[in-house]
Amino acid sequence: MVLSRFEVVARRRPVDLVAPGPGAPYVAPYVAASGTGDLALSSGRDRLVARYDGAAAWLEVTTGGRTTRHRSRRFASTDGPVEEVGLALTGTHLTVLTRGPGAWTARGRYDLRGRIDTHAEDWLAGLVADAPREGRFGQLGLRDVRVVDGAPDGRVVLSATSAGPGFFDTAHTSLWELEPESLALTHLSDVYFRRPDKPGVYGDHATHVLRDGDRWLVATSTWGDFEKKRRPVAVTLASTTADLLHGVHVLDTEPLHLPTDGLGSVGVWDPHLARTEDGWLVGFVSATRYFRFHPALATGPTLDALTLRASGSGTQTEGTTLARLGGAWRVLASDAEAKRFPVLDLDLRETGVLDAPYPTNIPWPTLVPVGDSWLWITFNGRPYGGPLPGYGTHGDLVFLRPSAASTV
Structure with a gap:
């Protein structure tokens, strides 16, 4: 293509x-x-x-x-x-x-x-x-940007991680509307989560929101109280008919059991869901230790009956994103070591690469169709708030548009 x-x-x-x-x-x-x-x-x-x-x-x-x-x-x-x-x-x-x-x-x-x-x-x-x-x-910055699939009336809505003044447990999930020509952003809502295994409300993030019939599905990563030895990162799923495009929401979640058979996984994050004619695709990241991680893909007839289809390569590769390119499902990812955006098939074999500059940190490959073209929305690792907060206050949203054509 x-x-x-x-x-x-x-x-x-x-x-x-x-x-x-x-x-x-x-x-x-x-x-x-x-x-x-x-x-x-x-x-x-x-x-x-x-x-x-x-x-x-x-x-x-x-x-x-x-x-x-x-x-x-x-x-x-x-x-x-x-x-x-x-x-x-x-x-x-x-x-x-x-x-x-x-x-x-x-x-x-x-x-x-x-x-x-x-x-x-x-x-x-x-x-x-x-x-x-x-x-x-x-928020002090925005990162982990995904398109909210199925937003009404052709609106371009994004989920993002609203960065706090410190590491991942200071951040939370927010939703934003984007005007694709002017690139103006409007803050629509904030979304927080209850866990199935402990009381309280948490700012979990690295989230994907999907419209599925008359409900929203919200898959998120449990970064809200991350401690690598005591609280490894997992993925939860919420289902709601609430209007997530306005206001403040606390959603009840259940575990989204992502299969990691044979992967030696110590944690999973960055869920991305797609319903197809054959069932569900779920892209995610699996870590063999903190922080060494790679993309993976699960499939199944329902979200509670997933099996592992493929495991990808890389040691700092995340932002696993499902996309329809040229009429076929592809998996996009961000490889921080090679500073590139590989394009993979559903067996996670590389078929090409997205041709673009690679910002700092591990920017995600989020593509938005705009007419006959594309808008790419990602982020970088630029900190904010002075030296005290340390890592986690990133980043700027970075917008890219096509220039001359090249083959992928």
């Missing part, structure tokens, strides 16, 4: 510490507040405070009648007066940030594990903010 070489035409980075829309009542531990002075979140006798004295910012945490102070030796001090102070609760992590001059910068962070169960729904129900502006936590 023939596809064009793709070239980068634009980048977008919607950053919102406080997401547009309603605040309390809060249904998930992804909450933010901003103002020019001290800020607080509280539930019952628990109180989480960001303080700023004109020269430095720090955190104070009160639980069980005990208050502790958490001030970073390296990052608390600002270069002068700031325009805005921010407080973010993302999963179990509490972060104080400042903005201006320049972008939001994390000044201090504290992990609340062992002090508060922030995932507990009764604790969340009592959560209130004392701040000039408060609401759901938005």
Whole structure:
């Protein structure tokens, strides 16, 4: 078949510490507040405070009648007066940030594990903010972009991972509408998850959303409390008739059992579903250790009767994506070691490569048909928020369009 070489035409980075829309009542531990002075979140006798004295910012945490102070030796001090102070609760992590001059910068962070169960729904129900502006936590960057298959009226809707101020357990799933000509993005909704094996609400992400008849299927990766020794990553599946294109949602999930026979798998993630005339295809990633991983493909008449069809190669290859190219199903992937986008058949044998620049990190090959052409939406690894958050605040959305034709 023939596809064009793709070239980068634009980048977008919607950053919102406080997401547009309603605040309390809060249904998930992804909450933010901003103002020019001290800020607080509280539930019952628990109180989480960001303080700023004109020269430095720090955190104070009160639980069980005990208050502790958490001030970073390296990052608390600002270069002068700031325009805005921010407080973010993302999963179990509490972060104080400042903005201006320049972008939001994390000044201090504290992990609340062992002090508060922030995932507990009764604790969340009592959560209130004392701040000039408060609401759901938005995002510092976007990654793991997929097309929401079956969006109504020809709309281009994307699921994405909204990056938090830290590693994967500070992120969550969000849905966005894209205008394919102007590349304008509109934040539609945030989606959180209950697990079948433990109580609470989690910000799981690396998600695929699919319209299947009168319901949405939502397959996601359990990164929301990842600990490689205690909580390996798995894939869950939710089914709902709720309007996922608006508002805030907490979805009940069940395990999506992905077959890994003979793979020596320690975890699976990046699900992508497709219903075909013969049943289901499910692309995913299987890891032999953290972090060494490769694509895999399962098939079955139903999603609870899958068998392993093929396992691919690579040691840092993910973003497994099913696509119809030239009238045939293909599996696309992103190979970070070779910095390329292989095109595979359903036995995961390489049939070609997508011709495009390779951004930083492991950008996914998400193709959107636009008329007789294609729009490619991916992401990079550019961090945000200063040095304190470390890995996980990426990235920019990167948009590519075809140039001259080349054979794939």
